[in-house]
Amino acid sequence: MGRRTIKPLESRGPLRVMFLVTSMPVGGAETLLVNLIRRMDRSRFAPELCCMKELGPLGVVMEQEVPTFHKMLSSKYDLRVVSRLSELFRVREIDAVVTVGAGDKMFWGRLCAWLAGVPVIASAIHSTGWPDSINLLNRRLTSITDRFIGVAAPHGKHLVEVEGFPTEKVTVIPNGIDTDRFVVDPEVRRRVRDEWRVRDDTAVSGIVAALRPEKDHALFLNAAARVVKRCPRSHFVIVGDGPERPAIEALRDELGLQDHVTMMGSRSDVPDLLCGMDTFVLTSKNEASPVSILEAMSCQLPIVAPRVGSIPDAVDDGINGLLVEASSLDETADAMIALSQGANLRAEMGAAAREKVLRYGSLDAMVGGYQDLVTTVYRQKALKAASTVRQPVSSGVLLGNPSDVKAS
Numbered sequence: 001m002g003r004r005t006i007k008p009l010e011s012r013g014p015l016r017v018m019f020l021v022t023s024m025p026v027g028g029a030e031t032l033l034v035n036l037i038r039r040m041d042r043s044r045f046a047p048e049l050c051c052m053k054e055l056g057p058l059g060v061v062m063e064q065e066v067p068t069f070h071k072m073l074s075s076k077y078d079l080r081v082v083s084r085l086s087e088l089f090r091v092r093e094i095d096a097v098v099t100v101g102a103g104d105k106m107f108w109g110r111l112c113a114w115l116a117g118v119p120v121i122a123s124a125i126h127s128t129g130w131p132d133s134i135n136l137l138n139r140r141l142t143s144i145t146d147r148f149i150g151v152a153a154p155h156g157k158h159l160v161e162v163e164g165f166p167t168e169k170v171t172v173i174p175n176g177i178d179t180d181r182f183v184v185d186p187e188v189r190r191r192v193r194d195e196w197r198v199r200d201d202t203a204v205s206g207i208v209a210a211l212r213p214e215k216d217h218a219l220f221l222n223a224a225a226r227v228v229k230r231c232p233r234s235h236f237v238i239v240g241d242g243p244e245r246p247a248i249e250a251l252r253d254e255l256g257l258q259d260h261v262t263m264m265g266s267r268s269d270v271p272d273l274l275c276g277m278d279t280f281v282l283t284s285k286n287e288a289s290p291v292s293i294l295e296a297m298s299c300q301l302p303i304v305a306p307r308v309g310s311i312p313d314a315v316d317d318g319i320n321g322l323l324v325e326a327s328s329l330d331e332t333a334d335a336m337i338a339l340s341q342g343a344n345l346r347a348e349m350g351a352a353a354r355e356k357v358l359r360y361g362s363l364d365a366m367v368g369g370y371q372d373l374v375t376t377v378y379r380q381k382a383l384k385a386a387s388t389v390r391q392p393v394s395s396g397v398l399l400g401n402p403s404d405v406k407a408s
Helices: 028-039 056-062 081-091 104-115 153-161 186-196 217-230 245-254 270-275 291-298 329-341 343-360 363-390
Strands: 015-021 045-051 068-070 096-100 120-124 147-150 170-172 204-208 235-239 261-265 279-281 303-306 321-324
Touching: 015 028, 015 104, 015 363, 028 045, 028 056, 028 291, 028 363, 045 056, 056 068, 081 104, 096 104, 096 363, 104 120, 120 363, 147 153, 147 363, 153 170, 186 270, 204 217, 204 270, 204 291, 204 329, 217 235, 217 245, 217 329, 235 270, 245 261, 270 291, 279 291, 279 329, 291 303, 291 343, 303 329, 321 329, 329 343
Parallel strands: 015 045, 015 096, 045 068, 096 120, 120 147, 147 170, 204 235, 204 279, 235 261, 279 303, 303 321
Antiparallel strands: none
16 A cells, blocks of 8 residues: 555645546436536646546547546456556545446556555445446455445435445435536527427427446337327437447337437537427436436426436426336336327426426535545545654654555
8 A cells, every 4th residue: 555645634735536437428427527527626626537448528528628547447357457547646646536436447446546545535336236236346445445425315325225335434425417508498409409300399209328228228219119109290319329229229220210219329419409309218227316317307308217216306206207117118108108298298397397406406516515525534534644643652752754644
């Protein structure tokens, strides 16, 4: 483990915070991280970003704004990551490492942070199952981890009761979005719908999610096929990319939905795309607190989503959306049909959705939560280091000097 001085907050500059991810595709968790980094108080924090593998589209954007690093891990068993990552943390004099998501980044990030003597080590978890399930190796690093961050109260409970993390190490920081950015703009709506070639009276249902198995886009398409039978003018938009794209495109064609489905791929203009939709749908098999739902609600879209994770905390069934059982084709299709047919219902639920997200999902509150966590843990470590230096041994000699204090 590295040895370094932990200076008191009052006698140092901004804390250097390194956020560690695999890469930065256009996705909910990644967009959340971009917003967090951008909003951090630069007088108190100096955020940096490290992508273990490739940068990804959002990583390319962020390297123009903050110090950004990548290509730390070439394969799952690339042990050279230890020297690369530890050296990066030392050279950059990182004060806090926050791993985002589970898997390799959570393991190597925390281990290397500990080896480099980084004072604050935290892990933010964004879901209750794959890809954020916690394996045995990651559990074994619990003792060197200062905080595990859940994104909603039910998620925090899951981290304690299911994942087995100590209660005192679990902190809940609810996801938040920029409600000034996600707003309805009539001109943008017209432009986007022209791009999709849909009429004003066409009901557009959209999903924004990485094309991965747990997001279950097959359920979305099968439900869309039923909607089209009842509402022939309906249209559907899929925003996102990922390994499931070939299978999704094949199913779209098999269901005869070529003229009813627009696949946008990864896009950085999600607020604009949401403006063009009438209903937002999520079909995930598991979630914690999906930021995509909050973004859609901010754009006054009624929600169709499963009762998983903390979604029921955001979506009030029958008020600002319709909740369904996860993986239920019948319930998902019926909910989508009800909103496709009911313009007045969509308007009422959309207005309620915007009102709810203004109270429920503040970006400022989320940023404040992360800043408070880092500051609190760092201050505790600094005080502990100072007391260790001053503590006398039986002979009356002081234990070491400030340059010998270990960060834990």
